[in-house]
Amino acid sequence: MYELAIRTRFAAAHCLLNYDGPCAQLHGHTWQVEVVFKGHKLDQKGMLVDFKELKSGVKEVIEELDHQNLNMLEPFKQNSGNNPTAENLARYIFRRLKTKFTDSLENAKIAVVRVGESPEASAAYCEEED
Ligand SMILES: Nc1nc2c(c(=O)[nH]1)N=C([C@H](O)[C@H](O)COP(=O)(O)OP(=O)(O)OP(=O)(O)O)CN2
Numbered sequence: 001m002y003e004l005a006i007r008t009r010f011a012a013a014h015c016l017l018n019y020d021g022p023c024a025q026l027h028g029h030t031w032q033v034e035v036v037f038k039g040h041k042l043d044q045k046g047m048l049v050d051f052k053e054l055k056s057g058v059k060e061v062i063e064e065l066d067h068q069n070l071n072m073l074e075p076f077k078q079n080s081g082n083n084p085t086a087e088n089l090a091r092y093i094f095r096r097l098k099t100k101f102t103d104s105l106e107n108a109k110i111a112v113v114r115v116g117e118s119p120e121a122s123a124a125y126c127e128e129e130d
């Protein structure tokens with residue numbers, strides 16, 4: 001089994017609803033994102049998938065979050081029931097990327113997305129194997 005990881009970051013503001021503490025106020029993070037892909041079979045170039053292809057797909061999704069107030073975005077609006085926590089962001093990014101890469105990746109699939117608010121605190125999302 002091979003594993004590839006793409007790491008990136010974005011800047012965005014958020015506040016946590018139903019939260020007792022300073023994070024209930026609007027504040028910002030440089031969110032750190034790691035996307036892990038897994039697969040068994042290398043192509044003729046000796047690659048699972050070209051990093052270039054993975055980076056470009058990840059970039060498209062992350063750009064939509066960059067320099068936004070996450071609470072104003074559809075998936076995290078107040079009536080969505082999804083606070084923009086690291087956990088919910090990890091799940092959102094995972095599902096967007098799973099859809100995006102479904103048809104284009106032959107030998108690999110998305111395995112886990114990890115989102116950190118800082119180097120010390122992060123959350124990861126993955127799904128049961130099919
Ligand atoms: N499980 C989670 N817990 C918390 C999340 C989260 O997404 N998932 N988010 C927050 C807040 O966003 C907050 O901004 C982060 O708080 P904290 O870890 O306390 O970070 P600080 O930099 O403010 O804290 P220090 O005390 O200086 O380390 C809270 N919890």
Ligand SMILES: [Zn+2]
Binds near residue numbers: 014023027028029117
């Ligand atoms: Zn925060």
